[in-house]
Amino acid sequence: MTSEQFEPRGSAAEPMATTRVLVTIENPGNRRVLLEWMQAQDEYEAVSGGAERLRDAEYDICVLDEKRLRENAVAIRDRRRAETGVLPMLLVSSATDFATVKSWTHHTMDQDLWHLLDEIVTTPIEHVELRSRLENLRRVRTQSVALAQKTEQLLLLNRITRHDIRNEMNVITGWAGQLDNHVDEAGKEICERILDSSHNVVELTRAVREFVEVLEMDNDPKLKPITLETALADEIEKRRSLFEDAEFVVDGEIPPIEVQANELLPSVFRNLLNNAVQHNDSKTPRVTVAVTEQDTSVEVVIADNGPGIPADRRDAVLGRTEEKLDNPSAGIGLYLVDTLVDQYGGTIRITGSDNGGAAVTVTLETVSRGDER
Template sequence: MTTERTPADGSPLSIDELRGAFDAVTEAVFVHRPDGTIVDVNAAAADLYGHSPSALRDGAVETLSAGVDPYTHEEAVRRIERTAETGEARQFEWRARDSDGARFWVSMKLSRIDTDDGPRVLAVVRDIQGRKEAERRFQTLIENLPGVVYRCRNEAGWPMEFVGGRCAELTGYESETVESGAVSWGLDVIHPEDRERVDAEVQTAVDEGSAFEVTYRIRTADGSIKWMWERGQHLDGPTEGPEYLEGFITDITDRKRYEDRLEAQRDDLELLNQVLRHDIRNDLQLVTAYADLLADECDDSQIQEYIDTISEHAEHTVELTTTARDMANVLISDSDPESRRLRPVLESEVDEIRSGYPEAVVRCESIPDVEVVADDLLGSVFRNVLKNAVQHNDKDVPEVSVGIERAEGAVRIRVADNGPGVSDAQKESIFGKGEAGLDSAGTGIGLYLVRTLVDSYGGDVWVEDRDDLGEGDGPGAIFVVELPTES
């Protein structure tokens, strides 16, 4: 079907009528003969290309095309000829060239009109260089994203209408291959074992009107398996048309492997924790019990010394398993600290120290009934600090004093002893792993556990010098545990 533009009475337009019409148009307008030569232009066309109207009309300008395939003068002429022949309007984007030789993008619409001098082709030209530059910047942004940006119809197989970014790098398939439907993301790329789950999760989110996040495996073009993370949302399509999804997909294979390793390590820690809690502790308690029975029945001082050594080392190993068990719990736990009452926890640990070390003098001032940010392992913090004050004490009668200070948004528990003190060089390193050493009565990880737990609560722990002891009593040390309080 041809399209011919003529006046309302059906007579052909005159050139003067045509010029009067397009001179009032702000967009660039060219009038061509069917062979492509320019018959007339308006002022906007001259301004756009940087040539005078007369130079354009008399053919002094050799070409307005970019001169590179397919944006050549010859190709432009062929398009004008086809429009003149068929009468069908054509619209396309074109690379043009101005008077300085600079290339720029235009949108060009061709249509045939009949004049009293015969058929002509009207070309309406718009400068779209700004839009093209914005598109190029957007495309560069997409290409630099670590994944795939997509828009697809919300139908079986997720037919893709736009795929940008690193599709080939992630999947082995070019974006055009996925957009054309030759490869279906939902049916060919997503792993068969994950398709049903992913579809269900996406549709649930769509039905609820929320964005969706899914993880799944894909099978790449070479058959390898990768893990993907996808975040997307639902878009309403045209009336009576399809619904759409748009989103971003990125490779999380390395992260997934790391998470799997962490999960395996967590399982191993849970097994270790179970062994520490039950098997080793039960065996050691049995050793201790039999050692106590032997001690009651034995009168030989030499053998009694051996039995005491067995009991001492068995008790030390029980203590070690307790601390190791608590450390395993720290590594396994994925819960966040919450509110805990300070008084019952601290009182319980003070009582345990008094019972376990009857030779020591343990004083504790009144404990305020405050709630601190902590978890179920809070008791382990005080147990290790208190034991450290007794076990590393070189006095015949170890003395330990527990004081409490209120601070803004926090409470400080100060555990002072009359032991040898801590040198300035050790005040920070003493909280490191294994700082106690092999010859120490301590476990070597007790204070490290204290620092780990207190840090997780958002608190702090440090050592101060004690300056209230009498001459000759040794320097002593104060371990300060600061815990945030619940507001």
């Protein structure tokens, strides 16, 4: 089942002329009131069928009672996930003292059902209340679909732009490499700067791609055991190849342990290692990596001999201020790092290093056997 199967009518520029409403109510009186009212409205169209149509019918709003909600919770959850935009659910409740979804949820103590609902109307059904609730959900549906469509267009534009930028930078890198054989020492230095800037732009496009992937994730990303040694050691070796004039030193050994993370864990270390070199004004950038295993966590410290980061700018570079990425000190790479580490249930802090530069400490939860989420 895909969202394309249930693409609703209408757009941001042209709102839905008719809102399709699936009514699945056990009480025949309540069902009759709802259907008769909708038949008298130009903007609403009742969708035939009952609970069995929850998965496959084309509708924009579903009106259901508590019994149908409990019986079809899985089908409703699957359908809402497959939709483009929000697929609103309106609960018809006989408990007149529950005026909101939240109050009804507190009474039933069922948070899973709460997340499936958007509005509640009480019985006996009043036409004024019904219209108010449906109009609210109608706006939610229309606006969310328009937003989802715009988001999809922006994501496509993002992918195309990144692809084109990377291709152009590869061309620039190739020409700069050939030019290196036809210039004097001063020209060679300029060529080296062009190559460094080209590599930085390519790395930036990668950070943007990974940041978009984070935005597309659920609020509760699926974590799993990831081998720290592989993720960290691989990125160190890749940085050594990319930054030939820099020194990367591993202080001690990287323990063969697993941490709670996902496939984007390598980008945490990649961005931190890149940052330690790209913002380093030393003649020979030196980056030291140390790993310390704790009882239920592990600390990874990446330190450099660069200019360091003043204490009053450390939150800003991670995007933790109100301006987030709009702050002049913020960078998308470190903002991505902070976002990912937070999703992993870990922490990140910036201090000064023993070499006078910056030291970034990433703390991650370790995984014991049987601890996989």
